[in-house]
Amino acid sequence: MSAPKKGLSHKAKRRWSLVILLVGLPLYIVLAVSLVNLFERPSILVELAIYIGLGVLWALPFKFVFKGVGQADPDAQD
Numbered sequence: 001m002s003a004p005k006k007g008l009s010h011k012a013k014r015r016w017s018l019v020i021l022l023v024g025l026p027l028y029i030v031l032a033v034s035l036v037n038l039f040e041r042p043s044i045l046v047e048l049a050i051y052i053g054l055g056v057l058w059a060l061p062f063k064f065v066f067k068g069v070g071q072a073d074p075d076a077q078d
Helices: 010-037 044-066
Strands: none
Touching: 010 044
């Protein structure tokens, strides 16, 4: 017998990635724009750097969910 797998199944990863992209990402975008608008508008390069930084930052906690989602299911029967 093989050892039990840890973590999310491939199917669960696909579902969670859709939820994150369709619900979480738009909410994060609204939050990021609202956060930047709280302060006086910076120069366009500073604002771009802030959005790039926030764009990378949101994905870091979800790296494990997105990893391998685009690949074929490794547990699927041929």
